[in-house]
Amino acid sequence: MANLRVAVDVGGTFTDICIFDESTQSMRVTKVPSTPDNPMTAVLNGVRRANINLTDVELFSHGTTVATNALITRKFPKAAMVTTKGFRDVIEIRDGTKDDLWDAYSDVSGPYIRRRDRFEVPERVDFAGNVVTPLDEDAARDLGRLLRKREVDTVAVCFINSYANPAHEIRMREILAEELPGASISTSAEILPEIFELGRFNTTVANAVLGPLVSGYVENLDRSLTADGYTGELLLLHSGGGSMTSEVVKRFPVRLAASGIAAGAIAAQHVAEQCGFANAVGLDMGGTSTDISLIADGELRETNEWQVEYGHPIVFPSIEVLTIGAGGGSLAHIDIAGSLRNGPQSAGADPGPACYRRGGTEPTNTDANLWLGRLGTDLADGEMTLDRASSRAAIESTIATPLGLDIDTAADSIIKVANANMADAVRLVSIRRGLDPRDFALIAFGGAGALHGADVAKELDIPSVIVPPSPGVTSALGCLLVDIQHDLSQMYTGAADAADADVVEEHFRTLELEGRDRLRHEKVAEEDAVFQRGISMRYQGQWRSLQVKMGSGQKALEEAVQLFHEEHEKQYAFRQDETPVEIYQLHLKALGKTPKPSFKPSPVSSDDPGEPIEIRDVHFDGSWHRTPVYQRENLPSGAAFIGPAILNQIDSTTVIPPEASAVIDEWFNIRISLPTATGGEAAETTASDSTQSAV
Structure with a gap:
């Protein structure tokens, strides 16, 4: 029987492979150099290097940079955009903001589809979904013929109020399918049925330009794995912290943008929970960049609007990660x-x-x-x-x-x-939100994270640093910890106190039907389907909304309003209970539970790390120190150190500076304790309670 679960994470410098064996409850890892020209080559090289027999693999999960790199390099297929007459330049006008407000010479980069490749057709639907001007089908067909002459490979259809009534977009897609056989067509009503046209148009455009590229990559990888004996579904991690099958990726390729980044954040959350920390900062330092994630009260922060390049928003739920250009390279x-x-x-x-x-x-x-x-x-x-x-x-x-x-x-x-740059990034995701980094632990991973983690923590006065067992491939581990996930939404505007609870419930049931249908196509068993509701609200007169959890039943809406007041106070330091609350949008996460590795703690055996493999001169704080170097794989749980010390392993190197102490815990994490200026301690729960609950 298949007993292996394999995760592959493609980074800028190395491609990491993580293999969990269910029969022995053991994990092994390996790394191979990335192949930027063809990332699939590195994936297959890693499978061969790890001696994986694909017939023994139950689950193959993959975090990829293909979509992100395509948006950065703009190596797109021939693409076109079709929109309502008068709205050709929405994605060029944008919202008028700049990344650097004070730099008069810096302009936002141009849209993913140039103006000469954006076309208009007569049609109009009003805000309520009523047809004001019928779609001009003759003009639509003429445009289809023109795009065929131009040999366009992919089209984004973005009509102004299609979120309220998608009929015109559906018909436009049918006409284009007839005139452009084989072309990839994305409609904004399917990709993102939301009101604001900039986010909806740009997300659809990004989906369109990525379609042929991502589909080709996924098809080729799926075919290669199948040919070598893999019989399961290829799962790909998306930015929201879940995974999708290859068939769904072909419909929503834009969701793969920031795929690998999300994997590291998920793994950091797992390690923090395992070690009993409700508050933690993930420091994922690779060869090219460092990704900073934040876990507060046990939850990863999410955002509903982000971008690979400033000015080109992608409006899908995504784990909030701050990326800076600080890596080993x-x-x-x-x-x-x-x-x-x-x-x-x-x-x-x-x-x-x-x-x-x-x-x-x-x-x-x-x-x-x-x-x-x-x-x-x-x-x-x-x-x-x-x-x-x-x-x-x-x-x-x-x-x-x-x-x-x-x-x-x-x-x-x-x-x-380099350390100052990373410390500044941690301040941005914590202090900017009123959170004190001294109340957090630092999870240091990635190929270079364990080298710099203790120094970054010292700069921030963070007292505890945790280095996972395989820091260089921790992001790959994140791919094994997620479920199949779809994020669905529907506009619903109106006063919360006047809303009919039965009508709101009916809208959620409609979303759940779509979620069940998607999960069914991904071969998720009915008993493995889980649905999580959310609702976006705002105070009357506000523009931005805040999403909170939503239950079911007659009292659900009333409870959600109270939760909105509480969350608003947490995030913005004020609440206005007397101000009317408006419902803005309904959300649903459709989850398909997938098998996950079950890690077991190892009894503490000895505090003696044994003899070092060498003594090396290492430079700390302006002077050289004779420093013992240990091979981490040989260290028992419970092994304790007084810095300075160096711990080597296949995928990373951990630095324990002078005046720091460290111990190998029952999960084989390295826990580094640092002296702090304030003498503060991290918010850690009782170790025995937290580790047992994490299992």
Whole structure:
């Protein structure tokens, strides 16, 4: 019987593979270099490298950067947009904002579909869904013929009030299907039936331009896995923290944008729960970037509007993650004012850091860590040998000599700037919302997260750092912890105190019928289907709304209003109970439960870490320290350390600085305790209670 669950996460530098064996309750991991030109090559290389027999695989889950990279590089197929007459420029006019309000010379990048490829047809539906101007089918058919001559591969159909009545979009799609056989067609009423046209149009346009690219990738990967013996569904992680089958991905490819980023946040939530922390910050530092996520009161923060590029909103529920250009491959450089900078430019997988000896000549964080002794010369279990001399040459020529610094100070400065950038990002997701990072634990993972985690925590006065058992592939683990998930919504505007509870209930049942239908197509058994309701509300006169949980029954709406007041006070520090509340939108998460690994704690066996594999000179705080280096895989649960110490493993390296202490817990996480200026402690529950509940 199939007994393996495999997760693959494609990163900018490495592709991570995580294999959980149900029969032995054990996990193993491996890494292979990413192949940016064809990410599927790295996925299949990883399967082969891990010696996975696909006939033994029960579940194959995949987080991918294909959609995100396509939106960044804008390597799109020939695409067109069809819209209501007079609304051709909605996605170009946008909302008038800028990423940097004070930079008069910085413009927002252009739309994903150029103006010459955006077309209008006569039609009009009013806000209530009444037909004001019928669709001009002759004009629609003429346009279809024109698009065929232009050899258009994909079309976004965006009519102004289609969220209220999709009939015209449905008919336009039928006409285009006749005139453009084989083309991918996305309609805004299907993709995002919401009122505001900018978000709806742009999300539909993004879905359209990604359609052929993502469909081709998914089909080829699915075919290759099937040919090698895999008989299950290929599941792909989406930005909302759930997964979709390959067939659904072809309809909603835009949901794969930020796929891999969400995986890391989900894994951080799992580790925080396992270790008894209700509040935690996820620090996922890879080769190219660092992703910061926030877990507050045990819940990951979500957002309903985000973008890969500023000014081009994607309005699907997504786990809120802040990404900055700070990774192992981030380049250190001197700006025009003579100041030391770190990132966002990256050496990537090719040519990589100077120490890779693949042609890179500029210093990176990896080069600085290598020179300072924090990183060993063997990487990925000896698969790659790093050259310290190349790192020194790059740091000296680019940073040390121009700034008049010695090599040690220059390398240390590179690391300090990178840590300051990450600490600033943590402040943005915490302090900006009135949350004190000192009340949180830091979950440090990714290939480089464990190298920098303790230093970042010290900068923020965070007392506890947790490093998962396999930090370099923790994001891949996140792919194994999610369910199939669809996020459905429906506009419903009106005063909450005048709303008919039975009518609201009927709307939710309609959404649940659609959710059941989607889950049925994904072969989810009826007993594995779960539905979670939500409702967006706002105070009368407000523009923005706030989503809260919604129950069922006659009292559900009244209870939701009370919850809205409470959540509004939490997020915005005020509430107005006397002000009328308006319903804005209904939401439904349709979940299909999937098998998940069940982790068991290991009894604490010894606090003795044993003999180190070597003693290495490592640079901390301006001086060199004789530092023991341990092989993490050999350490028992309960092993304790007093810093400085270095813990090596196949996928990452953990740095425990001087004055810090660390212990390997029963889950084989490394728990690092740091001295703080305030003497504060993280919000940790009783370890025995929390770990048992996490199981």
